Amino acid sequence: MHLTESVHRPLSYGKAINEALRQSMELCEDVIVLGQLVDYKSGVFGTTTGLADRFGPGRVQDFPNSENLMTATAMGAALAGLRPVVVHQRFDFMLYSLDAIANWLGLWYFKSAGKSDMPVTIRAIVGKGWGQGPQHSKSLHAWLAHLPGLRVAIPATADDAKGLLMDSVFSQTPAVFIEGRSLFPMTTNVPEKPYRVRFGQATIRRTGCDATIVAIGNMVPIALRAAAALERDGIQVEVVDPRTISPLDTATICASVAKTRRLLVTDPGWHSFGVAAEIVATVAEELGGELKAKPVRVCLPDSHTPMSATLEEQYYPEETALETAVRRMVRL
Amino acid sequence: MHLTESVHRPLSYGKAINEALRQSMELCEDVIVLGQLVDYKSGVFGTTTGLADRFGPGRVQDFPNSENLMTATAMGAALAGLRPVVVHQRFDFMLYSLDAIANWLGLWYFKSAGKSDMPVTIRAIVGKGWGQGPQHSKSLHAWLAHLPGLRVAIPATADDAKGLLMDSVFSQTPAVFIEGRSLFPMTTNVPEKPYRVRFGQATIRRTGCDATIVAIGNMVPIALRAAAALERDGIQVEVVDPRTISPLDTATICASVAKTRRLLVTDPGWHSFGVAAEIVATVAEELGGELKAKPVRVCLPDSHTPMSATLEEQYYPEETALETAVRRMVRL
């Protein structure tokens, strides 16, 4: 079903998350939300606003500053039949809970031999800009994608945010849901109904025949702006948004590159040993010598985040970096 | 200096680590060792045996089951002038300390603007075999390599183990030192003197012209056995051992592949989003269309570790997997 008849209206990314949570909680009383400050008016950047009033403190719970326990609590609650959504105001704060994630959550289903599910959704928000600095802006989504037994979404649009979050909440496999803070005010047309976007299905955000840009998370709008600029020079760029990095829709990516024969991957994570490497490697394994140019990664430099605004400008790649790289690939 | 005149003698990997620690502690009284059970006769698989007797409890300290604090303690001690070596009996136990590693240790130098060093060495031992199961055998070395500000060694031989460990202890940049438990009894000729093996310098373990195998950690002996088997069929394989994955000696790897035009990467970590992806991607970016065959990764399947011995056999790749893959690449 493609929801074509359903009502769509513009909604911001932040509000779409709020709507996904509200509808999930309406649809099923087992859905609960745990996180520091989720029950205040401002909520977590607005994404949890109104939930406590609507569903009561029993289902929307402020949590102590105990991130490791928060994940573990969600796991035990899931085991006992609830569907918890855990919220971290920053990805960085989630690092305290990596033991719970990597030593327990990811392997639970496997080691139970498929007898025991843990439908846990973990939301992690990635800070960017305004001097967040090295402890408030990391995105280690590549780490999570490396873990078996876990799904990882990194939506770029409001409609995907809602659909992927609802899919996480109502599926049996745990998922980490990575939100780019810089995307929160951006709007797209979002269906009113509850719906899912399935994990592992990339979307082509723009078609083109000269080069493929695979763009992750908040690099998607940047890639689209670069593509628009390049079109003015007659370069047709195809922009693929994987939407989830685990599972990763390698088929869609490879099909696009098979057509364009050129690949640029842009990821809002560190360059080395990141998601971009996996995508470049996969394409190299599939398409090997068929490429017309060497593949390129445009990511964050292998450096922690600097605070100063002038350094942030150097640090975060913008559309010009993508344009330059594509121009070089197509040798114009 | 190549230490050619110095006395070499066969030493096991485990004993070489023990010697590196002992010599480091002799050379400099700031070197201390922290870890659960480091001060008992059996030590940590023999690697810390004798140190407490020799250097006293002040420098060789049993630690509570508080892994996060253990790393933090090492950091503070390093800041105040010591050179701590932290020991984790299993890599898995280190996950409790990932906040300390990723939110503090790795970024300390950067955020101090180069004014403050933290010469901390963290040893993490990777279990393999005898039903270690999913909580005693993980190796997330790809995670560590993804972090800026941290060096990562994964030695395959006794002589490298000693030299890399001593380099870690006496350098200014923090390092994680990953030890394959299965390598502990293997011996190589190890110089008696204190020496260093520099990070970021791969070594060619065997030369060949038909294909390059880049082998990491305990995949090195397996790759060498595969190469020996392939030679009987007239296939000459070059085996490159990066020795450290951060920094990664991409020049040596690319030079080898430029010669052989075929690449297989074998890594004792999970297939996707791992070290092998980084190496394949780097080669694709450098050499692109020059390869004669599509690059191949032979890694652990994207699954947590099973306990049963029969499943372990399926799970851990052996030389036959490498041989088959190389044969397919050279189309024999």
Added chain:
Amino acid sequence: MNSSTVPPEPMGLELNHKTILGLGRYQALDIDGMQAETLAGLLRQMLRLRRTEEAILHEYHPADEIRCPVHFCIGQEAMPAALSLLVEAEDYLFSHHRTHGYYFAKGAPMREFFAEIYGRVTGANQGRAGSMDISHEASRFYGGAILSGSIGIAVGAAYALQHRHSRQISIAGFGEGATEEGAFWEAVNYAGLRRLPILFLCENNRYSVYSDQTKRQASDNICERVATFGVRARRIFGNDAALTHRTLQLEMEAMREGGGPALVEAYTYRWNSHVGPEDDSDNEYRTVEEIAFWRQNCPIRLLEEKLTAAGRFDSVRRENLESEIAAEIAENFKFAKSSPFPHIDDWRTANWNPASPLADRLLETLTESEFDQYQAEAKLAPY
């Protein structure tokens, strides 16, 4: 609940691993007022666990078919035995690496236990988990080998039970060593704050592998520390099965009535190596006297002698019990050894559940996704 009904300190002692050694032969075991059935059950469960452990111990190296690390619990049978008589099928039980006692306490089947440690497909986890990580979903039993890690999950189960106003409880079993993990104190704080129905069972056997508790903690006072977090805590001589039973019973009944979280610290001792059937005494971490004390105060012997003296047990019953247990063990060994080994065809689906029945029922699927690339990016509030 009146805490005075359980004498927390036998013979007026302030209980800890030092004072206990001064007890000599433990004399305080008291069976007055306990039902015959309970006492028989305690003895039976302890003996069954002991014989099972001994059988594995003897089989381990010679046969070389159990290929996973095994942490034996010989000497620590009282707690699991008491628990087995009190825990309900719908309660949740989580265990640390030393799983065997807890597995049996939860009533999970011996067949699947043996098959699991033998790595067979008929095992509780089809041979994927082994001794340290075994779980049995149908029995609501879950093990795991990272210290303190399962305690937080137990808190989560308690959260869900409270959320649903259930009378069931969640139980976490662990050693004194696990309390050094920060994860433990996060769990204790939250349990105390929310008054969750969680029972923390700490078997204090003095050592973490070879390391003495007071080498890792400022003092042997876990109960005192836990109590300040709003969690009821009491310590007992953990080799007294009758006392252990009475203590757990009181705590569990109170908890089912909304009495909030509690910790029971049971002082006990493992007879064997930390792991495996070898002897780890060449690490010189414990004295001959200490070992002798605890062997003398074997939980099975203490109860058996008391029952015998009271005329409630005799050699005939003992023989019947022994042969019944021996038969059960032999049969399950046979089952395990003759079971097939597992094979995994698809590692991916072994790690992920592809089904999503709830999502299928509740949600429609959106395939297209749109985007207006011309939006100016993000003007956000600054934090």
Added chain:
Amino acid sequence: MNSSTVPPEPMGLELNHKTILGLGRYQALDIDGMQAETLAGLLRQMLRLRRTEEAILHEYHPADEIRCPVHFCIGQEAMPAALSLLVEAEDYLFSHHRTHGYYFAKGAPMREFFAEIYGRVTGANQGRAGSMDISHEASRFYGGAILSGSIGIAVGAAYALQHRHSRQISIAGFGEGATEEGAFWEAVNYAGLRRLPILFLCENNRYSVYSDQTKRQASDNICERVATFGVRARRIFGNDAALTHRTLQLEMEAMREGGGPALVEAYTYRWNSHVGPEDDSDNEYRTVEEIAFWRQNCPIRLLEEKLTAAGRFDSVRRENLESEIAAEIAENFKFAKSSPFPHIDDWRTANWNPASPLADRLLETLTESEFDQYQAEAKLAPY
């Protein structure tokens, strides 16, 4: 050290955030026997911190040049002021996200502070760290924004100091919210076990962002909890700068003589939003009465009035002090604003120190590495 010399509970109260509100105007500030220099220093440090914070607060949005999250400490000046008079240059001081007071307490330069929050290359960290993460190596001051994370590092510094039989101490400053992290309890346990020279300074301002302490912890009893881990702990009314000074002095002197670890919990209050100069009161988390109580008991006003009443302070001195501070702040603002912005040429070397002087001196280099591929792999002991 005699704990009775410091009255821990003013007016016989059991101190916590509820009882404190009943105090009305705080009357117990006692300057008897304190040196004039100390009292003047306390007032000076508090006023300097207050004016600095106010200056940043007013400048923040209008100028829009300080582009990083800033956590103000207006209202919480007593602790940093007291600390500034007692801490030694060779001591180590670690702070949580609310760094400013601690930065100045350690005597780190105002120039580099302003330049840092303005993101300039002349800043303490060349603009890489900002308000939350600022550090000043030469002053042995280190901030950081992950709750409780720097406390463990402080423990490590204490470890090294003890190892070297130094009389220096290590100090960690944090809020009551940080004590919910397991990391904190690991640190407390280890400090108590090893009797490390570490001073834990907990400024209990009741809230973690908007969340009340008793919404996160079973009770407002951090001292009681910490004490059970073998760490001396006492709570004080933290807006009494004289009391704070006496308390820290006693603890720090004892610690330098090997007295072991201690925690001081200072009840205090932040006047502003959790972060930034906005008003966060629309989240309705604190009452008008509460805010009024704490403003009335402003630490500066309390001390100033006492000193004035005692004839030790007057409006002339006040004016001199104000204008001196105003000049200092103005000059440093100017310096910061006129400083150049940073640029990083090589991200890699910005993250790694390529030098290794000690290795260069002590070690020879081995380049070749050998391997015998014919060795049978690994026959290991099974665990």
